[in-house]
Amino acid sequence: MDRIHVTVRARPLPPEDAQSSPWRISGNAVALTAQPSIRFEFDRIFGEDCHTADVYGARTKHIVDSAVQGFNGTVFAYGQTNSGKTYTMRGSANEPGIIPLAVHDLFRTIQQHMDREFLVRMSYMEIYNEEINDLLVPEHRKLQIHENYERGIYVAGLSEEIVTCPEQVLKFVSFGESHRHIGETNMNVYSSRSHTIFRMVIESRDKADDSDTDSCDAVRVSVLNLVDLAGSERAAKTGAEGVRLKEGSHINKSLMTLGTVIKKLSEGIKGQGGHVPYRDSKLTRILQPALGGNANTAIICNITLAQVHADETKSSLQFASRALRVTNCAEINEILTDAALLKRQRKEIEELRAKLKSELEKERIALELEEERKAKEQREKRLLQQAKKIENLSSLVLNSERDDRAIVSSKNKRRQTWCARPLSNEFSVEVQEPASEQGSASSSVRDERNMGMPPCFEELMQESYASNVEPSAHGYSFSDLSNEDVSLPDAHALLHVTSRRKPNTMKKSDQEQLRGSVPELPQDPNEQKDAMLSQEPSGLSARESEAILVIKQLQDQVNSLELEKSLIQNNLDDVLEVATQQKASFTEKYEELQKNALALQEEAKIAGEKLSALATIAKSKQELADEFLSNVSMETQGISVQMDQTTHSVDNAISFIEELFQSLSAIAENVTEFKQSSYGHIKQSSYMIMDHEKMSKTLMEKISRLELEKDCILQHELEKDNILSELLTLQKEVLTLSSSSLMKEKESIRKELERTKTKLRETDNKLKNYVQEKIKLEVLFCTQ
Numbered sequence: 092m093d094r095i096h097v098t099v100r101a102r103p104l105p106p107e108d109a110q111s112s113p114w115r116i117s118g119n120a121v122a123l124t125a126q127p128s129i130r131f132e133f134d135r136i137f138g139e140d141c142h143t144a145d146v147y148g149a150r151t152k153h154i155v156d157s158a159v160q161g162f163n164g165t166v167f168a169y170g171q172t173n174s175g176k177t178y179t180m181r182g183s184a185n186e187p188g189i190i191p192l193a194v195h196d197l198f199r200t201i202q203q204h205m206d207r208e209f210l211v212r213m214s215y216m217e218i219y220n221e222e223i224n225d226l227l228v229p230e231h232r233k234l235q236i237h238e239n240y241e242r243g244i245y246v247a248g249l250s251e252e253i254v255t256c257p258e259q260v261l262k263f264v265s266f267g268e269s270h271r272h273i274g275e276t277n278m279n280v281y282s283s284r285s286h287t288i289f290r291m292v293i294e295s296r297d298k299a300d301d302s303d304t305d306s307c308d309a310v311r312v313s314v315l316n317l318v319d320l321a322g323s324e325r326a327a328k329t330g331a332e333g334v335r336l337k338e339g340s341h342i343n344k345s346l347m348t349l350g351t352v353i354k355k356l357s358e359g360i361k362g363q364g365g366h367v368p369y370r371d372s373k374l375t376r377i378l379q380p381a382l383g384g385n386a387n388t389a390i391i392c393n394i395t396l397a398q399v400h401a402d403e404t405k406s407s408l409q410f411a412s413r414a415l416r417v418t419n420c421a422e423i424n425e426i427l428t429d430a431a432l433l434k435r436q437r438k439e440i441e442e443l444r445a446k447l448k449s450e451l452e453k454e455r456i457a458l459e460l461e462e463e464r465k466a467k468e469q470r471e472k473r474l475l476q477q478a479k480k481i482e483n484l485s486s487l488v489l490n491s492e493r494d495d496r497a498i499v500s501s502k503n504k505r506r507q508t509w510c511a512r513p514l515s516n517e518f519s520v521e522v523q524e525p526a527s528e529q530g531s532a533s534s535s536v537r538d539e540r541n542m543g544m545p546p547c548f549e550e551l552m553q554e555s556y557a558s559n560v561e562p563s564a565h566g567y568s569f570s571d572l573s574n575e576d577v578s579l580p581d582a583h584a585l586l587h588v589t590s591r592r593k594p595n596t597m598k599k600s601d602q603e604q605l606r607g608s609v610p611e612l613p614q615d616p617n618e619q620k621d622a623m624l625s626q627e628p629s630g631l632s633a634r635e636s637e638a639i640l641v642i643k644q645l646q647d648q649v650n651s652l653e654l655e656k657s658l659i660q661n662n663l664d665d666v667l668e669v670a671t672q673q674k675a676s677f678t679e680k681y682e683e684l685q686k687n688a689l690a691l692q693e694e695a696k697i698a699g700e701k702l703s704a705l706a707t708i709a710k711s712k713q714e715l716a717d718e719f720l721s722n723v724s725m726e727t728q729g730i731s732v733q734m735d736q737t738t739h740s741v742d743n744a745i746s747f748i749e750e751l752f753q754s755l756s757a758i759a760e761n762v763t764e765f766k767q768s769s770y771g772h773i774k775q776s777s778y779m780i781m782d783h784e785k786m787s788k789t790l791m792e793k794i795s796r797l798e799l800e801k802d803c804i805l806q807h808e809l810e811k812d813n814i815l816s817e818l819l820t821l822q823k824e825v826l827t828l829s830s831s832s833l834m835k836e837k838e839s840i841r842k843e844l845e846r847t848k849t850k851l852r853e854t855d856n857k858l859k860n861y862v863q864e865k866i867k868l869e870v871l872f873c874t875q
């Protein structure tokens with residue numbers, strides 16, 4: 092988990108603004124001088140004198156390097172209008188911006204990865220008034236955002252150019268720039284009226300050929316976005332009206348959504364399964380992977396330290412500060428083909444096999460150690476038995492010594508002649524030798540003994556042994572014991588077994604003491620015998636002296652056996668201790684190895700199952716592919732024939748389509764013109780219809796009024812006719828009354844007539860006017 096890296100860059104101020112700046116930068120923190128509590132700390136803060144290359148080095152360089160390795164990366168410049176975002180991203184004639192620096196760096200890094208081959212594509216788009224336009228193909232407008240499992244979130248129809256060098260990329264960028272929406276505001280002569288997203292898609296795979304089993308066919312695909320956002324603005328400051336005002340409101344709206352998304356992410360809403368409104372604006376939807384998703388993201392927050400923009404700067408810093416708390420989780424984006432997957436699995440299985448082999452080897456060693464331990468235990472057991480035997484023997488010898496003394500004391504009472512029976516062990520040899528030297532005398536003595544003479548030394552020993560030891564309890568007899576003594580392991584041999592662990596622990600003084608208890612005897616048995624005879628008290632017979640000599644020798648042997656016994660005992664203790672320790676550690680090791688072996692067996696089993704499953708899949712796929720290939724080759728042949736035929740017709744069709752396309756575009760233009768003009772006409776017509784409706788309404792009213800007046804006129808006509816008829820009758824009456832008396836009457840009638848005539852004229856005029864008006868209205872009505 093990596094959090095968004097935030098860098099702040101303050102643009103240079105004119106000297107008069109610098110004097111009155113309310114902000115103070117110290118280290119990686121910026122605070123209001125008057126209110127030190129309003130303080131913001133970031134990963135890096137760059138002052139007015141910094142270079143864009145320093146800003147690039149702070150984080151973007153790392154993001155570019157990671158993009159080459161397969162990690163997605165996004166860097167965007169945020170800030171109010173005129174704070175220097177475009178200057179930072181695009182740069183100027185004197186100072187290259189983040190985009191050119193990143194492009195050069197990207198190709199440089201690619202060249203360093205000699206073991207991989209790369210394919211780089213680029214695209215350039217703008218979001219203008221919430222519409223996505225392709226800056227590389229300006230005709231591609233109002234593009235839509237889509238999302239699917241394979242491509243994630245993408246802009247459908249956005250063109251991508253394959254690029255091989257930085258110069259090529261920058262050429263495309265310049266072309267795109269020329270189609271970007273830029274406008275003049277009170278704050279910036281070249282103010283960006285849209286958000287632009289410059290995107291590079293980097294694909295790479297191992298260069299190694301197919302025969303290389305260590306290589307993997309996985310393809311890494313990463314996306315690097317460099318975003319120049321439009322600046323937040325206040326209409327009052329920018330003086331935006333009309334189109335600019337509309338642009339400004341779209342810019343502010345999308346930046347507000349970006350702010351909300353960052354706020355929600357910084358509060359950990361996403362982690363709690365809450366809703367993050369990525370879809371509320373095109374900007375946040377496109378940048379969704381960079382905001383709390385799979386990408387390394389950095390924000391360059393551009394600010395101005397001028398007093399007049401303190402509020403805007405504070406709100407930019409608040410946004411940036413929230414962004415600091417947003418975490419992303421970038422990981423290498425790898426696409427694995429079936430073959431690559433199979434190769435990788437095979438490699439894993441081989442590794443597991445090797446591991447299993449080594450573990451089995453360990454197990455074998457453990458078993459060997461176990462066997463050795465068992466053998467050691469048996470050896471120890473035998474040693475113990477032998478030690479016991481030695482103990483028994485020593486007690487036996489001591490008893491015999493005591494019995495010998497008893498025999499010697501009884502000799503004074505009873506004169507007896509005896510000779511030791513030939514001993515079966517090595518001691519007897521030593522005794523026999525001097526006896527044989529005495530010739531026939533000794534052999535006769537032996538015969539005597541056999542013929543019921545007093546019991547010999549051996550018999551005495553047997554008796555004393557029988558009185559002290561119960562052979563049945565131990566399961567062996569004296570003769571067994573004497574025989575086994577011969578097979579006793581050499582004490583030095585035993586010492587040799589353990590000497591590498593512990594030296595002889597018996598003190599030298601003890602050994603000497605032990606030796607001192609036995610009188611020193613010459614090495615040669617004859618000399619020993621003579622020495623004994625010289626030492627023996629006078630009055631002892633030769634046989635008695637011999638017996639004493641034998642006893643002394645036996646004593647000697649017993650002592651040396653005692654010594655050996657104690658040495659053996661010591662060694663035995665050591666061996667036991669070492670064996671116990673070894674046993675414990677071996678058991679531990681054995682258990683551990685057994686566990687490992689079991690786990691590995693399990694892993695191997697799973698791997699084997701996987702391998703067999705994959706093998707079956709591969710086999711079935713291979714079969715299908717073979718079948719498909721044979722079908723395809725047949726079809727291809729047929730198709731190639733058809734292709735030849737159709738190529739010609741396609742060429743014709745293409746030319747026809749081109750013509751059609753031209754005529755269609757002409758038609759489309761005409762249609763657009765017609766649409767535009769008809770739109771005006773329709774509008775006009777609708778106004779006219781409304782006027783006509785109004786007019787016809789008034790005309791109808793007028794007509795009804797005229798109808799009424801016509802009725803009046805008809806009445807007047809009738810009246811006129813009546814008057815005319817009255818007039819005619821009056822004229823007739825005048826003619827008839829042409830007498831003097833009637834002169835007065837005539838005069839009055841004439842006056843009456845005159846009045847009637849004027850009345851008639853007036854009515855006539857009125858009628859004429861009405862008729863004219865009616866005709867006019869009827870004409871008007873007909874034309875409408």
Ligand SMILES: Nc1ncnc2c1ncn2[C@@H]1O[C@H](COP(=O)(O)OP(=O)(O)OP(=O)(O)O)[C@@H](O)[C@H]1O
Nearest residue numbers: 102103172173174175176177178279282283321322
């Ligand atoms: N660090 C800087 N050094 C020198 N000049 C700068 C710096 N930053 C910005 N300017 C200058 O300030 C002016 C405005 O910068 P620019 O157009 O990059 O701002 P903007 O934030 O992109 O604005 P708008 O959001 O309106 O597009 C430009 O003339 C630019 O050359």
